[in-house]
Amino acid sequence: MTTDELEKLLTKLPVSQLHMLARGRIHRHFRLGKRRLVEALLGHVSVNRGGLESDLQALIQQSPPPSQESRPRQKPGSAPAGVGRAGNKQRAPSEAGHAEPAVPASDLSAFLDGIGVPPPQPLVPDAWQEEALGHLATTDVIVSVPTGSGKTYVAIEAAKRAIEADRTVIYTSPLKALSNTKFTELSKLFGADQVGILTGDRRDNPHAPLLIMTTEILRNLLYDAASGEIDVRLDTLGLVIMDESQYIADPERGVVWEETIIFCPAQARLLLLSASIGNPQEIAAWLTSIRPTPCHLVQHHRRSVPLRAGYLHPNGKLAPLFRSVGIPHGHGALLHPETKRLFAQYEDATLPSR
Ligand SMILES: Nc1ncnc2c1ncn2[C@@H]1O[C@H](COP(=O)(O)OP(=O)(O)OP(=O)(O)O)[C@@H](O)[C@H]1O
Ligand SMILES: [Mg+2]
Structure with a gap:
């Protein structure tokens, strides 16, 4: 068999059978994916x-x-094979024209x-949002x-108030x-003249009342402020918002967050935001111990x-994970x-035979 013939035969195979060959x-x-599997198998012929x-x-x-009668017809523009719509029991033919074993499409409608996008509604702040904003008047705040x-x-309301x-x-x-x-x-919310940005790549409007920057830039600013070498005013600073503050736990970059908090001017309030700080009580206790104002969690x-x-099976089929x-x-x-069935099929095709 020539390499061209081999490639043609491989290309006609469904992905599941290519995986069997690759095992x-x-x-x-x-x-x-299919194309790279075929390439990898062709690369294997030298072995x-x-x-x-x-x-x-x-x-x-x-x-x-493949038999004409057993092959379902696919309407133009219908869903791709495997990502079945609710109640659609048909499967589209595979690329190669080989029908894969008939599998009932799972009902994804409840899952999806x-x-x-929900219809627009007036925003009524949640109690925890009010609590955070209320406390910022007198304390640092961690929102977890x-x-x-x-x-x-x-963050936006606190910035507006400041x-x-x-x-x-x-x-x-x-x-x-x-x-x-x-x-x-x-910038859209506050107006372009009210917002500036300082990152390693960008420096726009550095005297705006609301400045956005990476945490490293703020840490460096706070370092440089000690020698009076900066053109950003820190004496009027009222609020420092640290978004994604779980980075404080990062083994390499966490120290930047710690130093920024330690050097943050005493008169500014700190607002730390995160969805994934594991130990917010400890961080709040630490802030309380090193800052002039207590920290509320x-x-x-x-x-x-x-x-x-x-x-999501590598063949593109999606199923709910749980009942x-x-x-x-x-x-x-x-x-x-x-x-369960898809995963068993996947294991069957990929695990070494016992
Ligand atoms: N009180 C509220 N009632 C209804 N919707 C709200 C309320 N507060 C915020 N939202 C909406 O919730 C969505 C998610 O908000 P946001 O992006 O601020 O989440 P987040 O907590 O910052 O999430 P992440 O951890 O992913 O950064 C936004 O569309 C926002 O408009
Ligand atoms: Mg967010």
Whole structure:
């Protein structure tokens, strides 16, 4: 068989059979998509061409030939194979024209229900948001609440209040990209003349009352301020917002957060925001011990945006991970049967034979 012929035969195989061929031949083949699997298998011919060709022939002989009658027709523009819509029992033909074993599509409608943009509604602050804003008048605040809860609202309201009181505000984020996004978002909200940005790559409007910067830049500013070498005013600083403050636990960069907190001017309030600080009580106690004002912790664990857990097979099929729509903790038996079946299929195709 020429390499061209081999490539054509491989390309016609469904991905699951390519994985079977790759088993024991290609390291971590289950991570590869179809095209790269074919390339990897072609690369393997130099190791044992005969073995690969005979396994390929055996696979082809095992597979039933595609029959026109049994192949479902796919409407133009219909969903791609595997990502079945609710109640759709048909599967689209595989790329090669080989029908994979018939598998009932799982009902994903409950799993996907509610994903989208909700209709606009007036924002009524939650009690924990009011609590955080209320405390900022007199104390530093750590907000430790789940992702998607509305920490940005607290940051924006606190910034508005500080600016109205003629104080300046610094908003730090751990990433340049996040700083750029916040700069765009807050410029729209506060007006372009009110917002500046300082990162390693960018320096715009450094005398604005609301300055966005990476935490490293603020730490360096605080270092340099000791020698009076900066052109950003820190004596009017009223509020420092540290978004994604769980970075304080980062083994390499965490020290930057610690130093920034230690050197933060005494008159400025600190507002630390995070969805994933593991020990917020300890951080609050530490802030209270080193800062002139106490630190108040606002914490809850309610998720406004429920998590959904799904299983995505390398062949593109998606199934709910659990029988229930929510996430049951510690109940392996509640795995969705479709997911169990897909995972068994995956193991079968990828684990070395016993
Ligand atoms: N009190 C509220 N009622 C309803 N929706 C709210 C409320 N507060 C904030 N939101 C909305 O919740 C969404 C998520 O808010 P936000 O981005 O601030 O979450 P977050 O806590 O910062 O999450 P992350 O941890 O991912 O950064 C936004 O669309 C926001 O408008
Ligand atoms: Mg946020």
